[in-house]
């Protein structure tokens with residue numbers, strides 16, 4: 001087992017996960033209109049058209065996030081986590097086709113122009129990526145990169161932006177922030193660079209922060225420091241945190257709600273505290289046993305789950321995990337199990353869930 005979740009004195013259940021039918025204020029659903037969720041993703045689908053056919057990268061996922069909440073999206077490489085996050089930020093290449101709905105405070109983002117999205121990106125929703133060195137400009141002082149982010153969205157002068165940048169560096173616990181302001185990315189360690197990237201992401205006080213494998217490239221100690229930092233900052237600012245990871249044990253120890261993705265779909269979701277010891281999807285169970293390749297490349301997951309992820313250009317009739325599932329039976333290959341709330345607050349898409357075997 002890849003380690004148990006640490007009890008971080010979580011606040012009560014969090015990132016509310018909604019089904020499309022229960023969307024707030026859905027006309028005709030009988031649900032009385034209430035305040036819109038902060039971020040509400042419903043039936044999101046993303047396809048890429050290419051020479052090899054159409055890749056169905058995200059196949060109808062729904063979730064919502066409320067202020068101050070922590071949601072983890074986990075899954076093995078290629079399950080559609082990054083594509084989903086990029087869709088939320090409107091950061092997909094033009095070859096991507098996005099359908100479904102992404103609402104920020106009730107405002108639909110799907111179909112918006114690049115110009116409209118640019119105003120919202122960074123200011124309302126910001127993202128931290130896996131490789132800090134790719135997110136930073138190697139030829140620019142880190143302080144300037146932060147002030148640029150601030151001045152893109154906030155009407156402040158140079159002095160105010162400088163002060164705010166130093167304050168942000170201090171907030172992300174970069175030592176000697178006044179001096180570090182003038183340094184270049186190569187003068188900083190990987191962990192310090194990721195702190196700078198987080199400072200840039202927080203520059204305009206976003207209401208949602210998406211951290212996509214933000215600590216995967218870092219050593220274990222730095223990883224824990226950055227995760228603690230993200231949670232502390234979240235506590236201070238009330239930002240909602242969506243953390244994306246291939247590491248279920250890590251995610252579950254920091255997040256309140258966990259969504260498990262496989263082949264572009266959500267296959268299991270529950271409150272983190274309910275998921276451990278109660279995993280229902282054989283895929284989720286396998287993820288708990290997955291170990292990073294460590295010595296060779298820390299970013300690549302060693303596929304302890306036998307077999308390969310499905311070809312997303314081919315639509316199969318049954319459960320997409322069935323060909324790799326040790327518990328699969330004949331019916332699994334015939335019809336895809338729907339994602340349903342099969343226990344209170346616990347959703348899964350499986351015909352033969354773990355711990356529920358018929359004797």
Ligand SMILES: Nc1ncnc2c1ncn2[C@@H]1O[C@H](COP(=O)(O)OP(=O)(O)O)[C@@H](O)[C@H]1O
Nearest residue numbers: 048055057076077078079080081082083084312
């Ligand atoms: N620009 C693209 N063109 C075609 N396919 C893509 C593109 N970006 C991602 N994909 C495909 O979408 C699927 C999901 O990718 P991704 O979201 O990056 O996975 P994850 O972040 O879970 O590892 C993969 O099969 C990937 O090959």
Ligand SMILES: [Mg+2]
Nearest residue numbers: 081082083213
């Ligand atoms: Mg990814």
